Amino acid sequence: MINRLRRIGLWGRGAVLAVPYLWLLLFFLVPFLIVFGISLSESVIAQPPYAPLVEWLVDEDAGTTKLQLLLNLSNYLRLGGDDLYVLAYLNSVKIALVTTICCLLIGYPMAYAIARAEPAKRGPLMMLVVLPFWTSFLIRIYAWIGILKANGVIDNLLQWSGLTTAPFELLYSDWAVYIGMTYCYLPFMVLPLYATLEKMDPTLLEAAADLGCRPWKAFLTVTLPLSLPGIIAGSLLVFIPSVGEFVTPELLGGPDTLMIGRVLWNEFFANRDWPVASAVAIALLLFLVVPIMIFQHVQGRQAEAER
Amino acid sequence: MAVQPIRKPTRLEPWQDPSQTPYVRIEKVTKAFGDFIAVDDVSLSIYRGEFFALLGGSGSGKTTLLRMLAGFETPTEGKIFIDGVDMAGIPPYERPVNMMFQSYALFPHMTVEQNVAFGLKQDGVAKSEIRERVGAMLDLVQLGRFAKRKPHQLSGGQRQRVALARSLVKRPKLLLLDEPLGALDKRLREQTQFELVNIQEKLGVTFIVVTHDQEEAMTMSSRIAVMNHGVIAQTGTPTEIYEYPQSRFVAEFIGSVNMFEGRVVEDQSDHVLIRSEDAGCDLYINHAVAVPSGATVGVAVRPEKIALSKEPPAGSDGRNVTTGIVREIAYLGDVSIYLVELKTGKTVRVTAPNLVRRTEMPITWDDEVYLTWRPFAGVVLTQ
Incomplete structure (x- = not known):
């Protein structure tokens, strides 16, 4: 009887767990394998624009039928050999890093202030952080164009105040990309930081002060180490999508703002070279898997520590 | 309720000796949070080496009074003197007091050893001396074996002893204890009561302990101040409080x-x-x-x-x-x-x-x- 119940219980557990696994299999693993397959094929002018990986070769003269698997590694070799891709990857990492650091520097004080605000005010303040999400992302980026362009809000303000005399354009530069991306990803930094800072017991700071620790030192020795999981989570949430970012650099960046997302788009739509585009995507994915795994590892350790 | 104070009677208790100057003097201290008056015109004198208990129910103002001594709250009115020095405007990190928190407030990211060493590090004590003093303190509270553990790997009683060691390692003249035994079960509590008194007598530190547990106050303290609605209802030795209550509140609150x-x-x-x-x-x-x-x-x-x-x-x-x-x-x-x-x-x-x-x-x-x-x-x- 008990064994039967246990068997039913195992079945039930298996069924429940199967749903998310099935989802991941269908919508993550299968597309990944398709893209991976394309990345190993050859570009052809056809519909679809790549050669099949597996072919039946029927040689009637020899009377043989062969199953041919052609793996074309040249797409990946091209990624390593062509400066364009290496530079695009490096530049993407640089922009993502700058964005992450800017988000951290702006987001940490914000999250700290909200976490230390009166409980009744925290909800509305968090609401304000999330509020921009209610407007379309594209519209917000277009708004930044209006702010940053020559004769835009910032330029007019600078000229009016007499700080500059000639028109001054921030738009279409790396700076505009940094500003736009920091703006876009800031909530992703604030939310996890707020979650860890809000959870922190304020008596720990009292204890530090009681033991003779000055406030700034208490911040460095108590608050900062305890908010490390939030810093890591927030940084990864900003860094990972930033590396592959396409829309913001496309709209705000200059012609020389080279990012891997743009390269990918170009290969796919302008050059119609699906295999190379897929190889770029796979390389980007592998490149991002490492930080994701670090993230998982830290989260696992944190969960263990809390038990 | 027939607990006798375990303290041996000494010659002349300091509060009976007019030549003694109090170590802590609380003068007409009032603390208001908005309309709510947590502590109402309280005056107290506490002498060196005393084990003084602030006893009262929740909301009686005892913790607020303790927090004012530690410097986490500022009195709305009145003055607090510790060792003759007016504490007004002196931040917690410059006061000659240490506090043991009700929640223990151990730093979760530090080991037991690092927790205890924290206060000494702030004072810039030499590394070798820190190691020595932390080791001696951990031995005193019988936690030497657990020095490398993190707080979450300890039991409630062990955490309590870490908190005590951390607050004592700086050799404060005055130790404030906020419900020090509140989180322990009854058996452990009784055992720890005696340990606390022993440590206090060994080190000669002045203890001010906040508690809602009358039995705890009776067993441990040299004197008790019973608080009610922010006012001190009676101050006296455990025997005085128990045998000669001055008001119905005190008589009914104790025993x-x-x-x-x-x-x-x-x-x-x-x-x-x-x-x-x-x-x-x-x-x-x-x-x-x-x-x-x-x-x-x-x-x-x-x-x-x-x-x-x-x-x-x-x-x-x-x-x-x-x-x-x-x-x-x-x-x-x-x-x-x-x-x-x-x-x-x-x-x-x-x-x-x-x-x-x-x-x-x-x-x-x-x-x-x-x-x-x-x-x-x-x-x-x-x-």
């Missing part, structure tokens, strides 16, 4: 007590006679009270000071003797608690030690019994 209402009919310098409808007899008390004849007063009699018998007590003059019927008996092993309903309808609580082993009790349910107590047993309460 259990039977309260009789009555009218003063005779008020002499060596005794007072009170006629009580409640008790059903005259109450004779061998101390004087300064109230006009005919005034209504309360008389508190502790349950353990009342004797029960089935026979009328010999040589009785009818004073301090009344009769009733046993309604409830609670057998606690060492003592039994009897609830006796008097003829007047009032229920009186009596505790009696179980002196002999018995399976059949001489006094049992529905027995009619005599309740007697000696002239010193009652305390007249005018407040």
